[in-house]
Amino acid sequence: MKIKRFEFNMFPENCYVLWDETNEAAVIDPGCFYEEEKQALKNFILKNNLEVKHLLNTHLHLDHIFGNPFMLKEFGLKAEANQADEFWIDEAPKQSRMFGFKMQEAPVPLGTYLHDGDIITFGHTKLEAIHVPGHSPGSLVFYCAADRCMFSGDVLFQGSIGRADLSGGNFDELIEHICSRLFTLPNDTIVYPGHGAPTTIGIEKAENPFFR
Secondary structure, eight states, X not given: OEEEEEEETTTTEEEEEEXXXXXXXXXXXXXXXXXXXXXXXXXXXHHTTOEEEEEEOSOOXXXXXXXXXXXXXXXXXXXXXXXXXXXXXXXXXXXXXXXXXXXXXXXXXXXXXXXXXXEEEETTEEEEEEEOTTSSTTOEEEEETTTXXXXXXXXXXXXXXXXXXXTTOOHHHHHHHIIIIITTSOXXXXXXXXXXXXXXXXXXXXXXXXXX
């Protein structure tokens, strides 16, 4: 599996494009707010002749869904996410005003609900949806066992974890689920987070201050 990371700038956020030798692809968390960011994502997909089969959201906080309307308009894709986070779609315009800006496009409804254990396929690639609530009630991690990597959204970061003080967050639940659902995976599993640099499960088990 090949991975392309985009870092978008309204809230520095990582969007990932995944594809394999079939050129079938998935896009995770298109946080593209500015027009040049949207065009960069579109141009990469078109230049590489990718056929995007899935638009995946790890969770539905506004910085991870800015580009969902664009992906629907350009590629006909509705986002797939956990239903427990769906209320955040309605909250997004209010949240943007709290941060002092207006969303350029109204959020769009989800297309498909994802549940713990669901398998998302494109080409020869399989991703498992792992439900890890605590940052948000519907937070999902997308895990590729074959490539020993995961896309953790805002659940787990290099040296940190997601905040748990927003609506539906729960610190104890987040810690418990990281330990029981993620830290049981192989130590060499690469963690591609929603913000910041990649890390590994082994490094976070050994060095993350929240688990010492």
